[in-house]
Amino acid sequence: MKLAVYSAQPYDRRFLEEARSAMSGVETVYFSDRLELDTVPLAQGCGAVCVFVNDKLDAPVLEALHALGVRAVLLRCAGFNNLDIAAGMRLGMFMARVPAYAPEAVAEHALALVMTLNRRTHRAYARVREGNFALDGLLGMTLHGKTVGIVGAGQIGAAAARIFHGMGCKVLVSDPAPASQLDGLVERVSLDELLTRSDIVSLHCPLMDATRHMINAASLATMKRGAMLVNTSRGGLIDTAAVIDALKCGQLGALAIDVYEQESNLFFHDHSSDIIADDVFQRLMTFPNVLVTGHQGFFTIEAMREIATVTFANLACYLQGARCPNALGASA
Template sequence: MKIAFFNTKSYDKEYFKNVNKESDIELTFFDGTLNCETTELTKGHQGVCVFVNDKLDADVIKSIAEKGVKLIALRCAGFNNVNLEAAQKHNIKVVRVPAYSPSAVAEHALALILTLNRKTHKAYNRVRESNFSLERLTGFNLKGKTVGVIGTGKIGAEFCTNMIGLGCNVIAQDPYPNDDLKSKGVKYMEIQQLLEQSDIISLHCPLTPESKHLINKATIKQMKPGVMLINTSRGALIKTKDAIKGLKKGHIGYLGIDVYEQEEGLFFNDLSENIIQDEDIMRLMSFPNVLITSHQAFFTREALEQIATTTVQNIQDFKEGKPLENEIVPKP
């Protein structure tokens, strides 16, 4: 079985080649994204392997179906970039990696919090320039602070546990409360209460039509002045322009994001010699209290190995006609 592998980076090749060496699956690696302009590359392949910035809308799916593609293998947990109805219409199966390393993302969210708070990135740069001053490096104790967690799936639950370990008061919002977290002291409440009470808010929910722009002008107004907002989930959970206004007014005191609403074409690329045309991200980068990483929360050795292992197994199960444990289907 031949799989067209899009959005390839050096680490993708390394981990997938290593995991796939015992398999008879043939991977063809392409650097570019899968979109309307690159569907011709799928000719001769029975499946495609894609990542978060590949856009599989109805037109792309129709095109790859006409070229014989029968499987879309996502090497990520999120699937908001795939039109599931179109895939079902064209008899294309969709599989994903539902959980590869919750610890990796939860720990990165904590890293953003600690860096923003204690300003270690600024201290590092100062000391390298022989500036040992502590001026404007004041932080705050995390112990005793109220941390609001929106979404307590596997990653959110891991994050809650980490914050409890640091002595924080953890509150949460999720349609499906986790009894284990409750037993550890996590209090579930409505989102408005969470926004009003939290010193730090961390987003760990999926991107759906209902959750898009969950953080907007109205919900920012409900937050405590000076709140710290962290997003390691999906960029469009935050309405960027409203977050910028919140930062300018000082209502958002800190913003740490590993994902960005318009990250396609930016993240995962070296644009150091380019003029960035995205005015919103350039504005965000100008704030001293904003920390941006480029979708690296998942990026650990353990996670990369698990992503490759699960993806190859998903493809192998499809090839052998076995039940697809990680299949995604449209909601009825």
């Protein structure tokens, strides 16, 4: 079996090869290119592809892959909003994901974003490097006693809730089916109530039709004035233009994002010598109360190792015709 790995970075190769060494009969080929219709031919001769969050897996791409002989799609991520499951089912393709890989990694990154933006440690670092020890402009708030709203209480959201609870915050959770292990630690409320009461709102829900642009002009208007918004889930949860308007008028006090709705042409690559043509993103970067990281919330040794291990376990299930607990669609 030959496996084509798209959107491959050096760190992907390191951990995937480590996991592959425990499996016989599998050859991997790596491509830095994102999977889209134009790059499908790279998978010629491969029976499976391994993809990441910004690879395109719509019906035309899946059909083109199937025509090449690809029969398995392995997502090395939890989210699958970029995959047309119905098309994959129609083609009889095996599809599987990595539903949970060190959820604490993303939750801890959300906390890091909050702490950095709140206490301006990124600005303080730059100042001190230049010999400037003035404190003006670095005033933050004490998180202990503040209200943190967690939108989506899956494994990552639950981990974030536990972290903020441990810091002495009052934690509100909005989720149709919140984790039972949070009983006694959080208050379950509607999304509207969460937005109204929270000093910090952290998004941890999947991107789907029902959640796309859930943070928009109307929902931003209901938030506590000056609140902080954090997104480490999927960029499409936020209407970026509406967020910019809310930042400009002071309705939104601060924004920390590890994801961006148009990130596919930006993130995971070095554009330091390029002119970034995305005017919305460039406008966002002009705000001193905005902090952006390039989709690194998952990026820990433990998470990368888990992603690689589960990805090859999913492939083993496909090759052996065994039931796969991480399968999607008809493969489940």
